[in-house]
Amino acid sequence: MHILGAGLSGLSAAVVLAKSGREVHVHEIRKDSGARFDGDFQGLENWTSRRDFFDEMREWGLDPDEFKSDxxxxxxxxxxxxxxxxxxxxxxxxxVVERGTGHHCIDQGFKRMAEAAGVKIHYGAKKAPEECHIIAAGPKxxxxxxxxxxxxxxxxxxxxxxxxxxxxxxxxxxxxxxxxxxxxxxxxxxxxxxxxxxxxxxxxxxxxxx
Ligand SMILES: Cc1cc2nc3c(=O)[nH]c(=O)nc-3n(C[C@H](O)[C@H](O)[C@H](O)COP(=O)(O)OP(=O)(O)OC[C@H]3O[C@@H](n4cnc5c(N)ncnc54)[C@H](O)[C@@H]3O)c2cc1C
CATH class of the missing domain: 3.30.9 (D-Amino Acid Oxidase; Chain A, domain 2)
Known part of the structure; x- marks a missing residue:
């Protein structure tokens, strides 16, 4: 499976697919995950659903302890x-989570989870969208x-x-x-x-x- 974009969506999809036994390649145009937003605080909302979002993440096979959150x-x-x-x-x-390339940032946490699941991430890579099964290149x-x-x-x-x-x-x-x-x-x-x-x-x- 080929995924375009090593942001939060691309890496989440990659972890789920890799854990289900697929060979997964993620192609990221920038040099690292999080480079697009380096140093920004963003909020993960949790008040609109009864279930805690972190419990949902765990159910999907994603570990929220891999990154810092307040x-x-x-x-x-x-x-x-x-x-x-x-x-x-x-x-x-x-x-509140921090976006960026620091070890504690959510982007790097997702990167570590993907690599641990066996996903191959190609940084600084250009790949045509038509060659990818999932386009996760973020908002245009x-x-x-x-x-x-x-x-x-x-x-x-x-x-x-x-x-x-x-x-x-x-x-x-x-x-x-x-x-x-x-x-x-x-x-x-x-x-x-x-x-x-x-x-x-x-x-x-x-x-x-x-
Ligand atoms: C100013 C701002 C504030 C925001 N605040 C919040 C917030 O507080 N809470 C919230 O939930 N959401 C917030 N968002 C939205 C948030 O950014 C998105 O929810 C989230 O980043 C979407 O993840 P994504 O993986 O789709 O995109 P991204 O995280 O943007 O990842 C896309 C990745 O694809 C890569 N890419 C782009 N084009 C290509 C290409 N052609 N080839 C290969 N790779 C490519 C990019 O470099 C990037 O790494 C905010 C957005 C902005 C702009």
Missing amino acids: PFSIVDLAHPDDVITNPITDGVAFR DSSAIAFGEVFHTDHPNHVTFQLNDKLAPGAYSYLIIIDGIGLICTCLWRKQKKSGRYLNETIAWYEERY
């Missing part, structure tokens, strides 16, 4: 009128763009999710702090002339409150 059951939710509430979920609401065009700043802080781990049309029109912004690294991002539906201004005003909003 679970949250409570967040600061900042409403358009600047009121902050704290929705609480029983169990884990979501987990994204409808949303995230602008962000990374910083160092001694603030404890924390997540704020904000809905505010003045700071991120029609979309959202967020603050994530994990182990002394902070990320403030404003997400916009497309690149706008005032993108830089939205980010600066978003950063100022968080500075004032945290």
